[in-house]
Amino acid sequence: MSIADRRAALAPRRKQSPVNTANEDGAGPAGRPAALLAWYDRHRRTLPWRPPAGTPADPYAVWLSEIMLQQTTVRAVGPYFAKFLARWPSVADLGAASLDDVLRMWAGLGYYSRARNLHACAVAVATQHGGRFPDTEEGLRALPGVGPYTAAAIAAIAFGRRTMPVDGNIERVVSRLYAVEEELPKAKPRIKALAETLLADSRAGDSAQALMDLGATICTPKKPACALCPFMEGCTARLRGDAESFPRKAPKKTGELRRGAAFVVVRGDSVLVRTREAKGLLGGMTEVPNSEWLAGHSDAAARAQAPQLSGVTRWHRKAGVVTHVFTHFPLELVVYTAQAPSGTRAPAGMRWVKIATLADEALPNLMRKVLAHALD
DNA sequence: CACCCGTGGGT
DNA sequence: TACCCAAGGGT
Numbered sequence: 001m002s003i004a005d006r007r008a009a010l011a012p013r014r015k016q017s018p019v020n021t022a023n024e025d026g027a028g029p030a031g032r033p034a035a036l037l038a039w040y041d042r043h044r045r046t047l048p049w050r051p052p053a054g055t056p057a058d059p060y061a062v063w064l065s066e067i068m069l070q071q072t073t074v075r076a077v078g079p080y081f082a083k084f085l086a087r088w089p090s091v092a093d094l095g096a097a098s099l100d101d102v103l104r105m106w107a108g109l110g111y112y113s114r115a116r117n118l119h120a121c122a123v124a125v126a127t128q129h130g131g132r133f134p135d136t137e138e139g140l141r142a143l144p145g146v147g148p149y150t151a152a153a154i155a156a157i158a159f160g161r162r163t164m165p166v167d168g169n170i171e172r173v174v175s176r177l178y179a180v181e182e183e184l185p186k187a188k189p190r191i192k193a194l195a196e197t198l199l200a201d202s203r204a205g206d207s208a209q210a211l212m213d214l215g216a217t218i219c220t221p222k223k224p225a226c227a228l229c230p231f232m233e234g235c236t237a238r239l240r241g242d243a244e245s246f247p248r249k250a251p252k253k254t255g256e257l258r259r260g261a262a263f264v265v266v267r268g269d270s271v272l273v274r275t276r277e278a279k280g281l282l283g284g285m286t287e288v289p290n291s292e293w294l295a296g297h298s299d300a301a302a303r304a305q306a307p308q309l310s311g312v313t314r315w316h317r318k319a320g321v322v323t324h325v326f327t328h329f330p331l332e333l334v335v336y337t338a339q340a341p342s343g344t345r346a347p348a349g350m351r352w353v354k355i356a357t358l359a360d361e362a363l364p365n366l367m368r369k370v371l372a373h374a375l376d
Numbered sequence: 377c378a379c380c381c382g383t384g385g386g387t
Numbered sequence: 388t389a390c391c392c393a394a395g396g397g398t
Binding site for chain 2: 071072073075076108109110111112113114185221222223280281282283324325326327328364365366
């Protein structure tokens with residue numbers, strides 16, 4: 001039976017019995033949880049951290065994937081998830097690792113406070129919870145790096161708790177379904193309450209993942225595929241014809257361009273590097289010496305912040321610039337290179353690392369760009 | 377509450 | 388091109 005046939009067959013029945021028939025065919029509000037799960041059972045995505053349908057999820061894998069997926073695409077997470085699980089098969093293994101090893105493995109994925117909290121969380125679970133994750137939303141919420149969304153997601157997906165995590169996908173689906181006019185983030189409580197009405201009596205984790213899959217594949221930010229949506233008939237925004245305008249939110253302001261200089265000093269087969277402060281931007285990550293990054297920073301002012309090394313007198317400016325875009329500002333770095341005589345000491349707080357082993361360092365992508373530009 | 381915090385891909 | 392967006396959390 002085609003979808004059109006099914007709709008044609010079901011439509012009259014709703015009219016015959018005005019009270020609760022809508023609950024059974026899934027088109028009315030009370031029937032949505034069942035319709036959602038039916039859609040999920042046919043169209044659920046196969047993902048590395050998602051076990052086969054009907055089989056229990058491993059809390060460690062769920063937690064690891066949820067942390068990695070925060071503000072990060074499924075595609076980007078895939079290889080990192082596999083690497084982490086292969087190297088640290090259990091939360092106790094991860095807790096026993098050094099933070100630096102974790103940062104090195106995380107390098108390139110971004111939002112490095114997640115990696116620091118990931119490690120702290122693994123230590124806490126291993127040492128304070130006997131290697132097992134708390135199985136309640138409240139218990140999970142107390143762990144480092146686990147906020148309201150992640151606590152609800154783990155509770156529902158790994159432990160079957162009847163709670164609805166609300167992520168960006170679900171905010172979009174729900175705000176369209178009910179045409180929520182209030183802007184984010186003010187609308188969050190309302191959207192949360194509406195999302196909870198989509199929870200099935202059992203299979204809470206599948207209800208949540210179904211909404212996320214729906215948001216990722218059908219109810220997309222641009223050009224949603226409404227014709228394929230299980231909620232098509234009852235979606236207020238689609239009926240109004242402006243689904244794409246939801247969720248409402250204030251436009252973000254783009255940050256001002258900042259400029260600076262990076263200094264790549266080569267001594268034989270090594271490069272001079274240092275470690276950034278533990279917190280803040282790129283906290284705890286490895287970098288080459290560089291100037292402050294300031295809006296309107298002149299090339300001369302930036303260059304004047306080069307590190308002082310005995311034996312290094314001539315800086316060579318590489319042609320072009322390295323550009324990078326952070327969440328709240330774009331950055332343009334001029335790159336200078338210099339050769340240091342063999343035996344040159346690294347200044348305080350800096351060290352020499354072999355160029356051949358740079359790939360193993362906790363280098364954020366910005367610094368990989370700088371080094372690639374300098375050593376090209 | 378507003379801001380900070382990476383990176384890559386899509387339109 | 389210049390945005391927008393992605394399974395958000397911390398402060």
